[in-house]
Amino acid sequence: MKLPRSLVLILLFAALPATLCAAWITDIVVMSSKGAGAVNFSHYTHLEAVGNNCPSCHNGIFHIRPEKNPVATMKDMAEGKSCGACHNGQKAFSVKEGCSSCHPTRDIVFKNADAGDITFSHEAHTGMFGCSECHPDLFLPGPGNQRRTMQEMEQGDSCGACHDGNAAFSVKEDCENCHQM
């Protein structure tokens, strides 16, 4: 009888001491989503947290072949799928909070030689808005964004979607609120 390759691997994991496996598996696996960019999952941290036990995740929660894992939304996770199987506030911190533990964000600098560089602070904005207010419709959470002119912003693109003098200070004034002059 010929066993599927993935089953052979799992049987192998079960038979070998997991610490042996841990030395050759990739520590960081990257899962990316359109709405929130890349999430780095650490095997080593988790092997410590769940007691060197591969079958606690494979293949019940995650298949070891990434293409076999359906993309999960945060809603799926809140219902116990994917990371949410453990990150439910009981086995581990909940997916409903601590967003930045899994989705670290940083300050973004837009270089501008003429008008001065602009620093966008995630920290200042994520206190007021969820990721989906901006991603992926206004800005892709990663490379590939089209550069915008101030004129386009005045018409409601990019920062101008909120910085219209109504929801937030306007792109038509207070240039130095954004540009380091």
Ligand code: HEC
């Ligand atoms: C706490 C959960 C968890 C545990 C425990 C775990 N893994 Fe994973 N593993 C994952 C996740 C999440 C992925 C990424 C899945 C994806 O990309 O869809 C992954 C991916 C993999 C991959 C594919 C990596 C790649 O680069 O494509 C292999 C191989 C793997 N794990 C082996 C192991 C082995 C061997 C063990 C035990 C020593 C183990 N895993 C323990 C969660 C876990």
Ligand code: HEC
């Ligand atoms: C335990 C880790 C973890 C926590 C905590 C977490 N996320 Fe996620 N999130 C992920 C992973 C992993 C993905 C990608 C899943 C995939 O590709 O299958 C994701 C995907 C997303 C997405 C894109 C999919 C969707 O639901 O639209 C958004 C937006 C998002 N997260 C926002 C958040 C916010 C906001 C919080 C806090 C309330 C949060 N996440 C907390 C791990 C986490």
Ligand code: HEC
């Ligand atoms: C089998 C259970 C299990 C699954 C599935 C799981 N985790 Fe965890 N995770 C834990 C435990 C246990 C801890 C440690 C306790 C805590 O921090 O609450 C932890 C801790 C973490 C931490 C904090 C540790 C650190 O080094 O920063 C992050 C980040 C994290 N998990 C991300 C994820 C992501 C992303 C996924 C899904 C791709 C995931 N986890 C799936 C059990 C799990």
Ligand code: HEC
């Ligand atoms: C008020 C709008 C706004 C909100 C809310 C927001 N972001 Fe962003 N994000 C941006 C902008 C602007 C960029 C930079 C786009 C560019 O490079 O052109 C960015 C870039 C990113 C990037 C790519 C960073 C890099 O290193 O290149 C990631 C990942 C990201 N955001 C994740 C998140 C997550 C996760 C949340 C929610 C916790 C979030 N963002 C909330 C506006 C926002």
Ligand code: HEC
């Ligand atoms: C809400 C923040 C914000 C305010 C306020 C703002 N800008 Fe900008 N500006 C930006 C960002 C971000 C970019 C870069 C956009 C990109 O690369 O996609 C930019 C780009 C520019 C550019 C280069 C693109 C172009 O339109 O030629 C000039 C010049 C400029 N700003 C001048 C100004 C002046 C003058 C003011 C005041 C009347 C101003 N900006 C107010 C955020 C702002």
Ligand code: HEC
């Ligand atoms: C989803 C709406 C939204 C978007 C998109 C947005 N902002 Fe804001 N921003 C706000 C609000 C609301 C405030 C706080 C109210 C105010 O200061 O008028 C704020 C405050 C700020 C501040 C002052 C707080 C701080 O960081 O010190 C700066 C600077 C800023 N935004 C820059 C930007 C830039 C640059 C962009 C585009 C890359 C941008 N914002 C996109 C809503 C937004």
